Amino acid sequence: MDGSGEREGVLGRSRQGTALLQLGSAKRERLAPAGTQPEVPDEYWEASQIGVHLRMTVSVLRQILDALGPAPLHLLTAQDGADVLVSGVLIHEPRAPLPPMRNAMLFAVGVRPTSLEAGELLGQAALAGYTCLVIKRYGESAGQLVATASETGISLLAADEDIAWHHLDALVSSVLAETGRTVLAGAPAVGDLFALANAIAAMVGGATTIEDPRQRILAYSTLPDQPIDEDRRQGILGLQVPELPANGALYREVHGTTLVQRFTDPNGLPRLAVSVHAGSELLGSIWVVDAGTLDHDAVQALSQAAATAALHLLAARTAADVARRQRADVLRRLLADPAAVNIVAPQLSLNPDVSVAVAAFVVVPRDGDGITTAQAATRLADLVSVYVEAHYGRHGCALIEGTVYALLPTGPAGQSYHDFMANIARRAMLALRIPIHAALGSHVAGLHLAARSRQDADVVLKVLAERPAEPDMPSVATIDEVRASATLLELTEDLAGNPRMMQGLGPAIRVYDREHATAYARTLLTYLDANSDIAAASRRLNVHPNTCRYRITRAEKIFRFSLADQDERLLLWIQLRVSDRFATQ
Numbered sequence: 014m015d016g017s018g019e020r021e022g023v024l025g026r027s028r029q030g031t032a033l034l035q036l037g038s039a040k041r042e043r044l045a046p047a048g049t050q051p052e053v054p055d056e057y058w059e060a061s062q063i064g065v066h067l068r069m070t071v072s073v074l075r076q077i078l079d080a081l082g083p084a085p086l087h088l089l090t091a092q093d094g095a096d097v098l099v100s101g102v103l104i105h106e107p108r109a110p111l112p113p114m115r116n117a118m119l120f121a122v123g124v125r126p127t128s129l130e131a132g133e134l135l136g137q138a139a140l141a142g143y144t145c146l147v148i149k150r151y152g153e154s155a156g157q158l159v160a161t162a163s164e165t166g167i168s169l170l171a172a173d174e175d176i177a178w179h180h181l182d183a184l185v186s187s188v189l190a191e192t193g194r195t196v197l198a199g200a201p202a203v204g205d206l207f208a209l210a211n212a213i214a215a216m217v218g219g220a221t222t223i224e225d226p227r228q229r230i231l232a233y234s235t236l237p238d239q240p241i242d243e244d245r246r247q248g249i250l251g252l253q254v255p256e257l258p259a260n261g262a263l264y265r266e267v268h269g270t271t272l273v274q275r276f277t278d279p280n281g282l283p284r285l286a287v288s289v290h291a292g293s294e295l296l297g298s299i300w301v302v303d304a305g306t307l308d309h310d311a312v313q314a315l316s317q318a319a320a321t322a323a324l325h326l327l328a329a330r331t332a333a334d335v336a337r338r339q340r341a342d343v344l345r346r347l348l349a350d351p352a353a354v355n356i357v358a359p360q361l362s363l364n365p366d367v368s369v370a371v372a373a374f375v376v377v378p379r380d381g382d383g384i385t386t387a388q389a390a391t392r393l394a395d396l397v398s399v400y401v402e403a404h405y406g407r408h409g410c411a412l413i414e415g416t417v418y419a420l421l422p423t424g425p426a427g428q429s430y431h432d433f434m435a436n437i438a439r440r441a442m443l444a445l446r447i448p449i450h451a452a453l454g455s456h457v458a459g460l461h462l463a464a465r466s467r468q469d470a471d472v473v474l475k476v477l478a479e480r481p482a483e484p485d486m487p488s489v490a491t492i493d494e495v496r497a498s499a500t501l502l503e504l505t506e507d508l509a510g511n512p513r514m515m516q517g518l519g520p521a522i523r524v525y526d527r528e529h530a531t532a533y534a535r536t537l538l539t540y541l542d543a544n545s546d547i548a549a550a551s552r553r554l555n556v557h558p559n560t561c562r563y564r565i566t567r568a569e570k571i572f573r574f575s576l577a578d579q580d581e582r583l584l585l586w587i588q589l590r591v592s593d594r595f596a597t598q
Contacts, residue, residue: 072099072189074145074168080188081328085176086147090159091168097144102185104178111137118145118185122178126155139165147172147181180327183291187324206232209325213318214239217311219285219301223322226295228254228264229399231329240304242281252403267298271319273312275303285312287319289326296326341394344409344420347463354461361408361460367422369463370456372401372434373470374417374441377448377478389445390415396441404433416474418467421453431491438487450477453491472499505591518574518581519588525571533571536564538589541582 075095078086088095100116105124111134119138124131126148135158138146145168148155155171162169172181206223214221214234220241221234230252233245247255254260267274273287283303289296299319301307343360346353348371358365374397378386394412401410401419410419421430430453438451452473454466469492476498477488492499508514522534536554540561543549551561569575576582 073097074099077185077188080324081184085173085181085184087171087173089155089169089171090162092163092166093168095168097168099145099185099189101189102182103143104182105134111141113141115142116144117142118147119143120172120178120182121146121148124148125153126150126158127153131158132161135161135165135167135169139167144168145170149174183294184324184327187291187327206325206329207235209322210234211236213299213301213315213322216318217285217301217314218307219303219311220245221302222248222300223297223326224254224300225297225326226268227396227399228260229403230254231297231326239302240282241302242278244278244281245302264298268295271316273315273319275312285315287315289319289322291323291327296323340407340409341411344411344418345413347409347420347460348411348413348418348467349464351461351464354459358460361420362406363408363420363422363460365461366459368456368458369460369466370421370430371454371463371466371470372419372421372430373452373454373467373474374419374434374438375415375450375474376445377450386447387415389447390417392445393417393441393449396444397437400437400440416471418470420463431489431494435487435489438489442487449487450474451487451489452477455492469499472503475499475502501590505587508587509591514588514591517588518572518585519592522568522572522589523592533564533568534589534592536561537568537585540565541586541589545576 073095074088074091074097077099078088078095091097098116099118101114102118102120103112103114104120105111105122107123107130111119119134121131121134124134131148135146146162147170148158149172151174155169159169172178210221210223210232211234213223214236218239220236220239222230222245223232224230230248233249244255263276267286268288271288271290273285276284276286278284283305285301285303285307286298288298299315299322301311301315303311340361343357347357347361354365363369374393376386376389376393390412394410394417397417397419398410401408401421405419405421408420408422410417412418434451434453438449442449452470454469454471454473457463457466473490473492473495476495477490479502480488514520519534522537526532526534536550539553540547540550543553547558547561551558554561565576574581574585576585
């Protein structure tokens with residue numbers, strides 16, 4: 014993008030159809046009596062915010078609402094209907110003065126519609142030239158605010174509570190940027206990515222794919238007689254770009270610029286590629302197969318298509334995010350209330366009697382870094398959702414108390430559950446740069462038993478947490494693979510409340526260790542865990558085998574027991590396991 018293009022990106026406006034906005038004073042006069050109007054010369058509006066001559070394309074609110082569809086924004090009241098001008102977007106900062114911004118839309122972040130602050134902000138916005146105010150209701154009534162908006166002449170809108178403010182900002186800004194821009198022939202409905210891919214393929218002249226930043230294929234063209242190669246075939250089959258050694262450098266080059274790039278492929282056809290951005294946010298990329306016919310005009314067409322595609326990708330992602338959150342809520346209800354299966358099954362697009370298994374993924378916390386762990390868990394939920402939906406369908410993925418749960422109705426062809434989860438965990442670990450544990454619960458016959466599978470998955474996660482992990486590798490297991498350890502872990506939890514477990518040999522050794530600073534309990538437990546192998550136990554304890562052997566012999570004399578007694582040996586091991594586990598929690 015050239016310098017003027019970058020400047021337009023900062024302003025968030027199109028080059029075409031620009032118009033110098035005229036200051037509308039009628040609404041300000043309704044708020045302040047004659048003689049009390051603030052002195053705001055027209056020249057100030059032309060240099061507000063960024064100190065440049067601010068000539069920009071304007072949109073009508075109706076255009077924005079039509080482009081975004083019914084989900085993101087709902088018009089509550091507007092004196093002039095939806096035919097008010099919108100020139101830009103500003104996110105409200107309560108601690109800073111509200112800058113004049115002619116015909117702009119103001120996002121009232123954190124402002125409750127029933128608060129006095131909301132009414133005051135409406136008045137300030139009208140005085141400063143804004144035409145629209147956007148709130149989030151979160152179940153509160155906006156009746157009084159609607160009345161105030163009607164008095165001030167401001168159009169009041171409510172944003173969907175599930176859409177992040179920065180996401181909504183990017184959506185509206187993308188619509189504004191499209192004002193006056195030449196559109197694709199037969200422009201598809203906003204968010205219809207397959208129709209968009211076909212439109213780009215027709216305009217540029219080659220088979221087209223649209224990808225997200227993770228190299229997942231979101232849509233592809235289906236026009237006849239456009240050459241393709243094996244890489245494209247394989248990518249479409251799996252809806253994922255095939256993993257190749259050169260991908261990392263290639264995608265960094267594409268994502269790092271807004272210019273169209275041309276790549277050759279010794280094993281296939283060349284490609285034109287361009288990244289798609291909304292401001293500084295990377296949304297994805299567009300790839301067009303070049304069979305030797307794409308010239309400078311095709312490059313220009315693809316560059317224009319990238320600007321148009323931003324709105325489509327944002328709209329599609331917003332709709333997908335809202336739907337994903339709704340499915341997550343349904344899955345939470347299923348796991349918490351199995352009796353609701355007949356209600357939630359249709360919402361998950363599943364038969365209530367389908368066999369399922371619950372997978373669980375968790376971020377292994379780093380020392381004292383709870384904030385980073387919480388952020389990583391949220392990103393992990395997004396990653397798991399993307400991969401699970403691609404392989405199993407959109408049946409639900411939810412983040413519950415730090416653990417990401419996914420409902421798996423059937424296994425992907427030719428791939429085991431373990432391999433599938435290991436692949437997700439490995440990719441997540443590379444992306445997040447933090448250890449990941451993944452677990453699979455038992456297969457159950459019916460959604461009403463999904464909660465039982467979740468319990469199994471939770472136990473598997475506990476087992477993995479107690480095992481040493483390989484560096485740079487995720488820990489992955491199914492309930493069948495660790496059933497013995499999982500059963501013993503549950504038994505120790507059940508036995509912990511038995512008074513007899515707090516009496517006898519095991520507790521006595523623990524008390525002695527605390528009073529004399531010895532390590533008999535740890536030595537005995539390690540020795541028993543090692544199946545009475547002195548060499549193995551000494552390696553785990555990092556002591557000489559003779560030291561390990563001496564401690565065991567000494568413990569038998571002090572506490573007057575014999576490891577040759579099988580009952581004594583079993584009870585001691587269970588008591589030490591129980592006390593050791595709960596001492597470390």
